[in-house]
Amino acid sequence: xxxxxxxxxxxxxxxxxxxxxxxxxxxxxxxxxxxxxxxxxxxxxxxxxxxxxxxxxxxxxxxxxxxxxxxxxxxxxxxxxxxxxxxxxxxxxxxxxxxxxxxxxxxxxxxxx
Amino acid sequence: xxxxxxxxxxxxxxxxxxxxxxxxxxxxxxxxxxxxxxxxxxxxxxxxxxxxxxxxxxxxxxxxxxxxxxxxxxxxxxxxxxxxxxxxxxxxxxxxxxxxxxxxxxxxxxxx
Numbered sequence: 001x002x003x004x005x006x007x008x009x010x011x012x013x014x015x016x017x018x019x020x021x022x023x024x025x026x027x028x029x030x031x032x033x034x035x036x037x038x039x040x041x042x043x044x045x046x047x048x049x050x051x052x053x054x055x056x057x058x059x060x061x062x063x064x065x066x067x068x069x070x071x072x073x074x075x076x077x078x079x080x081x082x083x084x085x086x087x088x089x090x091x092x093x094x095x096x097x098x099x100x101x102x103x104x105x106x107x108x109x110x111x112x113x
Numbered sequence: 114x115x116x117x118x119x120x121x122x123x124x125x126x127x128x129x130x131x132x133x134x135x136x137x138x139x140x141x142x143x144x145x146x147x148x149x150x151x152x153x154x155x156x157x158x159x160x161x162x163x164x165x166x167x168x169x170x171x172x173x174x175x176x177x178x179x180x181x182x183x184x185x186x187x188x189x190x191x192x193x194x195x196x197x198x199x200x201x202x203x204x205x206x207x208x209x210x211x212x213x214x215x216x217x218x219x220x221x222x223x224x225x
Contacts, residue, residue: 033213042200043157048212090157092157092213105156106155107156
């Protein structure tokens, strides 16, 4: 198993550009989520999904869209990047929404200039 | 969500036990205590979780007080590779889905 795979690892965007951060897991996990981490702060939940076709907002959803067309993939879209979205983004998955451990990807470091 | 309070930093000598405290005085009866760690900007790594009984696995032990208002993560024989930020999380169920709320964590430094 590869676990949770995020691509790309690094990305530089210009303000106003769009892009998609990819997240894939091969563990047949129901639950997937996206977090962002800024310097000196803990991780904050952006969006989550409890299964294919179902998504919902987390703590800081503005400026981001998600979709979950398959169990394996949970892409995060930035429609019009802003400098405030400069951050490290982590994708996570877990077997179910019940009390199970979450597996995290290695992160995508995004800089918006 | 129940809030957690952790010391911002701690030091421990290599080979000694590292005891990381966490306060969660507003925890609800159905909320679990989870511990994760993050090594140098890698993705967070699950360590252990518990509800009210003490738990132990190959990585650590978790001691939860009887009133569940605080807990302690114990790394029995700390190594240099245990240097990381440790997050104590009380896991809430929001609208049927889990939500991990990460605070600032404790930066643990293991010294040779």
